[in-house]
Amino acid sequence: MSADTRRGGSRMRLRGLVRKEFLQIVRDPSSIAIAFLMPIFLLLLFGYGVSLDSEHIPLALVVEQPNADTASFTAAFKQSRYFNPVAYADTREAEQALMAGRVNAIVVLRQDFSRQLRQADGAPIQLIVNGVDANTARIISGYVEGAWEKWLEHAALQRGQKLDVPVQMEQREWFNSELRSRNFLVPGLVAIIMTLIGALLTAMVMSREWERGTMEALLVTPLSMSEVILGKLIPYFILGMGGLVLAVSMALFLFEVPLRGSLWVLFATSALFLVTALGMGLLISTVARSQFVAGLVALIATFLPAFLLSGFIFDIGSMPGVVQAITHLIAARYYVAILQTVFLAGNVWSVILPNVLGLAVLASVFLGLTWRNARKRLE
Amino acid sequence: MLGRIFALVVKEFLTLLKDKRSRLVLIVPPLIQLMVFGYAATFDLKNVPFAVYNEDRGFASRELLAAFDGSPSFTRVAQVTHESEIAPLIDAKQVLMVVHVGPNFSADLLSGRPVALQVIVDGRNSNTAMLAINDVSVMVDRFNREWAASHDGNLPPSHVETRAWFNPNLESRWFFLPGIVGILTLLVTMLVTALSVAREREQGTFDQLLVTPLRPVEILIGKTLPGFLIGLAEASVITLAAVFWFKVPLLGSLLTLYTGIVLFLLSGVGVGLMISSFAVTQQQGLLGAFIFMVPSIILSGFATPIRNMPVLVQDITLLNPMRYFLLVLRGVFLEGLPFHLLIQHFWPMALIGAVALSVAGWLFRHRMY
Amino acid sequence: MPAADHMTAASPAANPPDQNALEVGGVSKTFHVGARQVQALQQVSFRVRHGVVTGLVGPDAAGKTTLLRLAAGLLVPDAGTITVLGMDATTQSLAVQGAIGYMPQRFGLYEDLTVQENLDLYADLQGVPELARGERYRELMHMAGLEPFTKRLAGQLSGGMKQKLGLACALVRQPSLLLLDEPTVGVDPLSRRELWEIVYRLVREQGTSVLLSTAYLDEAERCDEVVLLHEGRLLAQGTPAALRDTMRGRTYEIAATNIEKRALQYRIAQAPGVLDSLIQGDHIRVVMVDNSPPNLGILLPGVSGIEMAPVPPRFEDSFVALLKEKSGNEEISRAPLADKTLTDLTHADAGKPIIEVHNLQRRFGNFYAVKNVTFSVGKGEVFGLLGANGAGKSTTFRVLCGLLPPSGGTLRVAGADLRLAAAAARARIGYMSQKFSLYGNLSVVENLRFFANVYGASVYGLSGKQGTSRINWALEEFDLAPMAEYTSGDLSLGYKQRLALACALMHEPEILFLDEPTSGVDPLARREFWSRINALAERGVTVMVTTHFMEEAEYCDRLAIMAAGEILTMGTPASIKAQARSEELREPTMEDAFVGLIKAHEQQEAAA
Known part of the structure; x- marks a missing residue:
């Protein structure tokens, strides 16, 4: 048997396997649903549902003694899109509303508001926030303080005075000037959804062949193990890329996330990530050999780590060193970094290349382990 | 009847815990994940890398920048000497922020002219960017106040007095850890229940159960109890770890806490069994578990507030038991809410659990293939 | 063309005449099952000649499948060598796999692919050149009789058609050696006959060598040569005729007029000098320990009206004899079901209908799995449903047990x-399903305890002490005591079946439903199983059983033959056989009767 024949035969075998897998996909609509319906459903739900931009925060306003000063200050809240102010007659009632979760914060304008206002070290307004959600609490307090300063400035100007603030902060947010959280959450969601798709598509395909007894028949043909793995990888890769195109188009056109990098970088890196995700699914499937165990492992190892450890929501840099080290095992971590950069910043090679390297290493580890574990034997 | 149920429960426990691998899968990963996620889930910035571009040679800028260096939120990793160096640093994510002090900063400040401190942040993660800006503005405020006090400036004398209830230092870990208790409890109940009926159906043992004198109610109780008890044990362990390891305060009563845990477990086990008895194959069971678990975590208010969602999505979250459980957990842990204030979150979980369990029990005999 | 010499390299013509198709030399293989080690093969050596059909015969867990997998290069032996067509199966496994055809136990078909697509896949994998395919496909489809069905999904084929498609896939590149692992399990006799015709045509016309494993001993008789395996060791090798001839003069048929057949069989089995006894319709077939003629006075003291006649030996006789000599006789002829606690229901109201089915229908979509089935079973009767896979037997059972709602008709x-x-x-009922549904990761005693307790509060009152004694009874009676702590999933099929029966009997049911209780189980275990069933029936338990083993039909009091969801005929075994009696077939077997009925049914269908 010459090397030439072996190669020609290999092409034919691979073609046969890929065609078989495609036919199975077409006949079993659940893989198509996973690849195409799931991204649409999840992106719609989460793209609209997940946002860190707090608006309409319910807020209790307690004005102990209304006068012109308090009226002009509270007007500022009423116009704001960030707050839904509700007036309460006294502090006790407002505190009860806070306890019951009906409001997130209380702004109290003291009885001696006008006097405190002009007093050194006076505190004419008091802010009580519910600190349970620390993030929202910070946003509220930052906003109230900003509003307060602006009002003071405005009031001073009306009196013909000028207030001087020694240092004024001038902030510039690059890449996402309105700090729209959707702009970074949607690319992150794409990464999480692709992780799920990759794992769900492949986590059971190998164990299924074992359980149905077809693997035995495949193994007795002159197939090599790399051909078996490639035969599984290629069809689900194509399917996954289809899902990816869908997800990316939704991100661009529905959620209007800007794409500052080039499309080809986006797809090339996505392809690499998909290989990694499929590789992990194949590895789970190969090692488990029973659908039950494969299912449990997929449930544990895919979604939660990708959600919490990828930098999708929680900043990796702020995690303790050990946890940061663990995040290096999560493929989604690299992909989230690449996506956020390619979408919002552009083709920044100094970010893309190290992360591509990380993905490539993980992909070769997963596929290498799959190849090692899936020897052409039944033991 | 009790004897039969007891036999079933013993059998369920044996099938789950006898095999070393499945015992391992049920116990070890949730505990590891508690440790890892417990540390990972925080919005508090720590050691955020930043660079300084200081064109000023005066002492005022040094004083201001010293405040940055003293803050635990930031770590200075680079010094910029030319404007052109800023972009590569931020692009490559080497720094999240560059603080730019103009050439006449100290001089202008001394002569009472308003000066600007330019802060350039990487907005790719808008949340981190916003948090960084918040921290910077707190520091600038403090600097201003001190400067005004020592230099007779005309600064507004009064300020806002802020108090944060329940979490005075605004530690976001306190917010997330109770959420992680909820997430991991959900994960464990899903692991135990989502494939349990589907697997018995595939292996044919479910038929065997159905021809015995067991009533669907008995099978239901027998299938519910193991998931419930394992979930209860793991929820307790995770709660202990949250309190004693992560030092999250537990202000409310244990009775209230456990009422919430029990009701949540009922709803979680109920939905898991419902998925499992609807599925004909284990693969469908797994798919169902994912399709339930992913939205119930993302739309629970765990990381992003439900309030920020559109009304339609907010309405969908009313069906999510996790949503109520998180409110109960945070209320009991941090706010010390009394039982009666939480009844509004208890009954929806009880209702979801009751409906899901009834559907599961009905499906036992009616889902035939 | 390089592809062409790739083809000829492995074609039968290239085999040197003096070489064997398969040589197994001193092969041993051990598996780890949980914490235990199972010796699947011990020092097995034999040869498979070119151009003949060799049968690999042995009871469950004899090592047949392991041996075939070793030959296909799917396993590596612990010791010994395996040479396939002159190549080493371990080191040259890819080359071996390029030259053989192999059909695994479940045929290895993709059920969601069509017949044509399955063929294409295996043609691609085996590297059949495009140009040669059209001709080859036509040939194979013609041979398998699948020409009209090439566009049908493999999952929608009948068991027999699947088996022929599996064979066609294994043959797509014309292998020199064909390995078939239990190719006829669960397939009706008609399809089995057709498969054998195909195999013999291959051997005759193309000189293919065939090695197949089987649990059907009547099939072993059709092989040119058989290799007998038992518990991983080689027991015998030779032609079936030679093995059968060792039994000449030891086989008889006994009938008695004034004693019931099950009681008669029981007494014969207890008698000295009897190696084996089987109910066969109205007769009892007896195999003696040696060929001295049996003395009826010793065999059946005090019984009159006995007729005895010598009958020709069968291959099965020699198989059973060899195995019993090997494993000691006492185990099997021990008194079946010495059960003192079992309620004696005998003949209180024997014969009164206890199962009644009228015009039963069960539809799945627009497919009728069961249509218009009517029968009734009397108390204490053994009633059999006979038919191929997919004939509607299991569906009928599931409806009767309340596991499926009927689409029409009434049942009680x-x-x-x-x-x-x-x-x-x-x-009041016990149910044993096709798959011997046990909790695989529970131990034997845990399974028993579970079923005892689940029935614990039943009308039979089986609590506390009584439950424990019942478990002890089961361990004792079914010889499960030595493996009480074993994980039941690791048991061999025969023991799984025993355990499943024990579980179904924990609460002493009045009616026992057995769905293919002996499928895949070897003849010895089948005999033992039936001796227990007979004893239960003696005590008045009603037994309903499905099977596709024709010989098992003989054990039933009455049986119904099913095909495509309908009952074709119903009656006693003798009356059904009598229907098939004709000029050229004076003593038809149950199989002849079955095949005749099915053929007639198919003709009727085609005409309609």
Whole structure:
């Protein structure tokens, strides 16, 4: 048997396997649903549902003694899109509303508001926030303080005075000037959804062949193990890329996330990530050999780590060193970094290349382990 | 009847815990994940890398920048000497922020002219960017106040007095850890229940159960109890770890806490069994578990507030038991809410659990293939 | 063309005449099952000649599948060598796999692919050149009789058609050696006959060598040569005729007029000098320990009206003899079901209908799995449903047990519809499903305890002490005591079946439903199983059983033959056989009767 024949035969075998897998996909609509319906459903739900931009925060306003000063200050809240102010007659009632979760914060304008206002070290307004959600609490307090300063400035100007603030902060947010959280959450969601798709598509395909007894028949043909793995990888890769195109188009056109990098970088890196995700699914499937165990492992190892450890929501840099080290095992971590950069910043090679390297290493580890574990034997 | 149920429960426990691998899968990963996620889930910035571009040679800028260096939120990793160096640093994510002090900063400040401190942040993660800006503005405020006090400036004398209830230092870990208790409890109940009926159906043992004198109610109780008890044990362990390891305060009563845990477990086990008895194959069971678990975590208010969602999505979250459980957990842990204030979150979980369990029990005999 | 010499390299013509198709030399293989080690093969050596059909015969867990997998290069032996067509199966496994055809136990078909697509896949994998395919496909489809069905999904084929498609896939590149692992399990006799015709044509016309494993001993008789395996060791090798001839003069048929057949068989089995006894319709077939003629006075003291006649030996006789000599006789001829606690239901109201089915229908979509089935079973009767896979037997059972709602018709089991009746009514039945549904990761005793307790509060009152004694009874009676702590999933099939029966009997049911209780189980285990069933029937337990083993039909009092959801005929075994009697077939077997009925049914269908 010459090397030439072996190669020609290999092409034919691979073609046969890929065609078989495609036919199975077409006949079993659940893989198509996973690849195409799931991204649409999840992106719609989460793209609209997940946002860190707090608006309409319910807020209790307690004005102990209304006068012109308090009226002009509270007007500022009423116009704001960030707050839904509700007036309460006294502090006790407002505190009860806070306890019951009906409001997130209380702004109290003291009885001696006008006097405190002009007093050194006076505190004419008091802010009580519910600190349970620390993030929202910070946003509220930052906003109230900003509003307060602006009002003071405005009031001073009306009196013909000028207030001087020694240092004024001038902030510039690059890449996402309105700090729209959707702009970074949607690319992150794409990464999480692709992780799920990759794992769900492949986590059971190998164990299924074992359980149905077809693997035995495949193994007795002159197939090599790399051909078996490639035969599984290629069809689900194509399917996954289809899902990816869908997800990316939704991100661009529905959620209007800007794409500052080039499309080809986006797809090339996505392809690499998909290989990694499929590789992990194949590895789970190969090692488990029973659908039950494969299912449990997929449930544990895919979604939660990708959600919490990828930098999708929680900043990796702020995690303790050990946890940061663990995040290096999560493929989604690299992909989230690449996506956020390619979408919002552009083709920044100094970010893309190290992360591509990380993905490539993980992909070769997963596929290498799959190849090692899936020897052409039944033991 | 009790004897039969007891036999079933013993059998369920044996099938789950006898095999070393499945015992391992049920116990070890949730505990590891508690440790890892417990540390990972925080919005508090720590050691955020930043660079300084200081064109000023005066002492005022040094004083201001010293405040940055003293803050635990930031770590200075680079010094910029030319404007052109800023972009590569931020692009490559080497720094999240560059603080730019103009050439006449100290001089202008001394002569009472308003000066600007330019802060350039990487907005790719808008949340981190916003948090960084918040921290910077707190520091600038403090600097201003001190400067005004020592230099007779005309600064507004009064300020806002802020108090944060329940979490005075605004530690976001306190917010997330109770959420992680909820997430991991959900994960464990899903692991135990989502494939349990589907697997018995595939292996044919479910038929065997159905021809015995067991009533669907008995099978239901027998299938519910193991998931419930394992979930209860793991929820307790995770709660202990949250309190004693992560030092999250537990202000409310244990009775209230456990009422919430029990009701949540009922709803979680109920939905898991419902998925499992609807599925004909284990693969469908797994798919169902994912399709339930992913939205119930993302739309629970765990990381992003439900309030920020559109009304339609907010309405969908009313069906999510996790949503109520998180409110109960945070209320009991941090706010010390009394039982009666939480009844509004208890009954929806009880209702979801009751409906899901009834559907599961009905499906036992009616889902035939 | 390089592809062409790739083809000829492995074609039969290239085999040197003096070489064997397969040589197995001193092969041993051990598996780890849980913490235990199972010796699947011990020092097995034999040869498979070119151009003949060799049968690999042995009871369950004899090592047949392991041996075939070793030959296909799917396993590596611990010791010994395997040479396939002159190549080493371990080191040259890819080359071996390029030259052989192999059909695994479940045929290795993709059920969601069509017949044509399955063929294409295996043609691609085996590297059949495009140009040669059209001709080859036509040939194979013609041979398998699948020409009209090339566009049908493999999952929608009948068992027999699947088996022929599996064979066609294994043959797509014309292998020199064909390995078939239990190719005829679960397939009706008609399809089995057709498969054998195909195999013999291959051997005759193309000189293919065939090695197949089988649990059907009547099939072993059709092989040119057989290799007998038992517990991983080689027991014998030779032609079936030679093995059969060792039994000449030891086989008889006995009939008695004034004693019931099951009681007669029981007494014969106890008698000295008897190696084996089987119910066969109205007769008892007896195999003696040696060829001295049996003395009826010793065999059946005090019984009159006995007729005895010598009959020709069968291959099965020599197989059973070899195995019994090997494993010692006492185990099998021990008194079956010495059960003192079992309630004696005998003949209180024997014969009164206890299962009644009228015009039963079960539809799945627009496919009728069961249509218009009507029968009734009397108390204490052994009633059999006979038919191929997919004939509707299991569906009928599931409906009777209340596991599926009927689409039409009425049914009563023990006076109630189990689907609607109170839970307690279910305590009167025992059900053993096709797959021997046990909790695989529970131990033997845990399974028993579970079923004892689940029935614990039943009308039979089986609590506390009584439950424990019942478990002891089961361990004792079914010889499960030595493996009480074993994980039941690791047991061999024969033991799984015993355990499943024990579980179904924990609560002493009045009616026993057995769905293919002996499928895949070897003849010895089948005999033992039936001796227990017979004893239960003696005590008045009603037994309903499905099977596709024709010989098992002989054990039944009455049976119904099913095909495509309909009952073709119903009656006693003798009356059904009598229907098939003709000029050229004076003593038809059950199989002849079955095949005749099916053929007639198919003709009727085609005409309609």
